[in-house]
Amino acid sequence: MRAARITDALPMARVHVESWRETYRGLMTDELLDDPEFVDHRERFWRGALTDARYAANRVAVAVHDDAIVGIAMAGPSTEPDAAAGWHLHVLYVLASHHGIGVGEGLLDAVLDAGQESSLWVADPNPRAQAFYRRHGFVAEGASRAGSGVREIRMLRSPT
Known part of the structure; x- marks a missing residue:
């Protein structure tokens, strides 16, 4: 694990998109997942997340295997109006080929204490x-929302 750099924006975008395709196929529309500009949109997102002063307090990390990025994570101060916790895990994705070997745990630890x-x-x-x-101390707290065709639940981790 290491801190993300601006030069990582494109490979991070590729991991982001591939992970969504692996995870959300059947939950999100194929039109969204197969959009030819999806990687470009995600690259712009990551460039902004790594350079815009509004995101300066965020922690952004990548997992690297054989010189290739295989996982991404970002956490920062919560911006939700009903924030139940001070920090929010915004992104944590690992390519399916690297599931189950500690990459997700390493990324989580890299962006959240x-x-x-x-x-x-x-x-x-x-x-x-x-x-x-x-397994990492989060529990469903009852809130849910829907966006991009996917229902989500909020999970919280209390301080230990």
Whole structure:
């Protein structure tokens, strides 16, 4: 794990898009997932997240294997009006080929301090991700929302 750099924006975008395709196919429309400009949109997002002063307090990390980025994560101060926690995990994606070997845990630890009070939104259904977050102290707190055709539930982790 290491901190993300601006030169990582394009490979981060590719991981972001590929992870969405692996995770959300069947939950989101193929039109969205297969949009030929999807990677370009995500690259612009990551360039902004890594350079815009509005995101300066965020922590952004990548997981690298054989010189290729295989996972991405970003957390920062919560901006939700009803924030139940001080920090929010905005992004954590790992390519399916690297699931189950500690990459997700390493990324989580890179962007959130152990036991740090935090929140996140996770797709529902997404039993693998929800189980991962439960193992790391997050619990579903009852809030839900829907966007881009995906229902999400909010999970919280209390400070330890």
